[in-house]
Amino acid sequence: MDFEQADALNQAIRLLSLRHRARAAALLAPLGLHPGQEALLLELARTGPMIQAELSEALGCEPPSVTLMSRKLEAAGHVRRTPAPSDRRASVVELTDSGKALVGQIKQLWCALADETVTGLPAQTVAELPGILRTLVGNVDGRARRPHGSGVA
């Protein structure tokens, strides 16, 4: 791929990151949430109580990030953290009633955000988009972890 194309792609991804996050922040602010926190709440709503290591895996971010996220959500009253009975190292995170109530609102504006994000795209493209994006994620994620370093790094 020549540089023009590569730059168009990389720059578009960078801008999408900034803008989509900024838009999510604007939508979540009225709920008292910062972007990132909604992902934790949604994951708990989807899967039920989880320990932080599982959350870290599910959210795709590192354990220290999960520690901070869950602690802030606990301080806000949306989440409860209790020691795991079977493993004294682990702590189970689960939604409180307040958190469950919030999830409903998050789901609404999550739909609104997705709708406005894909405005103007043909339905087929919209349908394919999540799969395409996940392919991209898998591509850059895989290379970052597998040690078959392609020479450049």
Next chain:
Amino acid sequence: MDFEQADALNQAIRLLSLRHRARAAALLAPLGLHPGQEALLLELARTGPMIQAELSEALGCEPPSVTLMSRKLEAAGHVRRTPAPSDRRASVVELTDSGKALVGQIKQLWCALADETVTGLPAQTVAELPGILRTLVGNVDGRARRPHGSGVA
């Protein structure tokens, strides 16, 4: 759009942001750069010397971010900042020789990053992708700025 689809999309965008940035960071680290800085250097290489307000516009980030980015790149010797002759408020940013040399390397690994990012996608999808992503950016960016607030915010 129902929640499942919306979440698939939003989550994919969030993960792509994290992973693509992390991969970029890994590739840029050997050059002593942090992600974000390459965008400034590439923009200067493309357009020539610019004042920070122009850089802010071109990079799509806020003036305080540009101040920090350009100052760190100046400290690293890749960029020179001089007062604008015609406007004593403005400061012109331009590449040093060191910066110009770096741009060549950045372009190379920028191509490598784009190549690995789209691995496995059909050529047509790859060709359409930048345009699709720019549409997404325009959608979320526009709503954030235009005051015709669609009720949710």
Next chain:
DNA sequence: TAGCATTAGTTATCCGGATAACTATTATGC
């Protein structure tokens, strides 16, 4: 010319997320 709005830039402070270094617990192998 005087006054005010606009613009360029900086500083201080906030946020999420990352890594590195550490503690505490659990699992494994001898």
Next chain:
DNA sequence: GCATAATAGTTATCCGGATAACTAATGCTA
């Protein structure tokens, strides 16, 4: 049983990027 490895979590510190509040210079308008 005991030493060692692996795992769960926390703390401290770094980064980019954002907003708010501010200074300084410019432009506009009366």
